[in-house]
Amino acid sequence: MVSAPPDWETFQKSIQGVNKPRNQDRCLIRGIGTAKDPLILTVADGHGSASYPRSHIGAQYATELFANRAYEFATSVADRDRPGWRGRLHDYARIGLPERLVRDWQHEVLGHWMRNRTPDEDLDTPGPILRLYGATLIGAVLTPDLFVAWQLGDGELTVVDIDGRVSMPLAPEVVELGDETASLCTRQAWQLVRVHWEPLPDPARAPRLVTLSTDGLSKSFVEVEGFVEFAAGLHRRLTERGVDGLTDQIPRWLAEASRHSGDDTTLVLARRPEEAKAAEPEQQPEPEPEPEPEPADAEAGSSGETGDGTTAEPSAGITPEPPPETATARTTPDETTTDETTTDDKERP
Template identity: 60%
Template sequence: MVIPLADWETLCASVQGFGKKRNQDWSVAEGTGSAADPLVLTVADGHGSPSYPRSDVGARFAADRFVVRGREFAACLGADRPGGRLRRLHDYARYELPERLVRDWQNEVWGHWRRQPGPEGADAPREDVLRLYGSTLVGAVLVPGLFVAWQLGDGELTVVDEDGRVRLPLAPERAELGDETASLCLPEAWRLVRVHWEPLPDPERGPRLLALSTDGLSKSFASDAGFTAFTEGLYERLAGRGLPGIAEDVPRWLAEASRHSGDDTTLALAHRAERGDGPGPAWASAPEAARPWGPEPEPEPGAESPAEPDGTTNDDEETERR
């Protein structure tokens, strides 16, 4: 669903992974980016293997709870932000909000289990129950003067700046091992949350595109360069067509990515359209590319190409890192 906004336009799209029984991703993109109506984006990725049979529910709870906490955080900013208060909110964003968010999710999960217990019974050990709903989470909040984002586990936050530069501000210093990932189901998951804090003193020089995606998208490329090229191509098409001009194409692009990764693939994005400089009707006749990112860059010697789906079910792509 596309929502046209004064400054920002938003879109969420998701496709189910090849051979999967259900889509275990969840996403939300809403708001205009104003002080009264902050821009809030989030994607959550349920782990998906038989060890996490309720992770689709866990992903929905994760996204829903982030929206509540994200809007609550934005409301604390207000129009006037004295330096001392902003420093206090920085500490809140880095330490307190992740803990509250994780506890919100774990309490939501426990309440759901008590209402709808599995064969283990309503009084099953709490830690065992939380694991059944395991999910990752990426979320972002943008208001005038400030952009903040949080991440637990895999997935990507990709930003395109006003000069067209692509960056991943929450990328981990070290790639996670194999398919292991941090998870909301861990007892002290808040200690593993990464936080990006970015003041925006000049709104005109702020980000032009925010894109949050589950790892089904990035895993479809043979290299980091391929994923960056995808974002560059996406931004170019947004600049030329506007979001209405690519809204029907995005699910097809995600389906192509999912065909390579075999995983559920979800994208939540916000594009800041230039005031008075929209694409107009030109997008309607613009040629459609089969893939928004163009040809895959030549792989480095010895690098493996993404495998084609072999018809098997990819049901255990993620496990939580303990």
């Protein structure tokens, strides 16, 4: 893959929950991250219980509609001719886009209901009909100079910055209890959408990793610290191997998480590869006095020096490390921790 900015390496995978009749999650990636072709990431999680029998359809509509509306939003970033364009775009991101997205979603699922109603679903008001399709949504847009994300309901947006720090900028201030969560099926759901707005005046300091995941992943950890450790480990492994080097391991890690949480588990990620450093002219040594005649072996000690700071060994920051121990994963009271790990455990980031 091309590693020069503004390109990104991307990956998406969804794992069906154990003993679930179908996978209610949906995910989608579009674009490459330029002003004309912005990178769009989105995941949606259908509620899935008996009260929401069509939530997988609701999740599908959510990802497709978000991708369309986000593209319209992001390509307007290129319109810089009028003063105040950034302020107007910010207001639209906070208010206009969430309301339009929710209204579009509700219109689409009501239309689907009218075309596919069944005799046993005798509903005649919008509220109960929308509930059949209930889903959560996380979406993000990345352009060369702007990173914006939206979230309605549970799940996680995780960001790793250029210094390797992990953050979750859309985490709710108050943790939701149990399985209760905001949903697209709420009549005025746009009022519950959380928005992350991050201008990128220096593209070199753009996030190095952005992940969107449904709550099936985070629920596989006893504490949030375990999930943060997972994100940090994933970043380290991606730095070492790139996305192509982990396409086999990531699905196994997600399957393991799904076994612990019992839920559908979906991950979408975008990794910005290390920027190819432009070739710098070699530093010329400071002028020295004319050397006195020396023995023939006097210069031999310098032959092993690199001069440009590079070596064949990996730097300390990306030295391969063992994955976090499986103790971070959810365990049942009768499980015990031993020094033995399975092959999958060893591969988990």
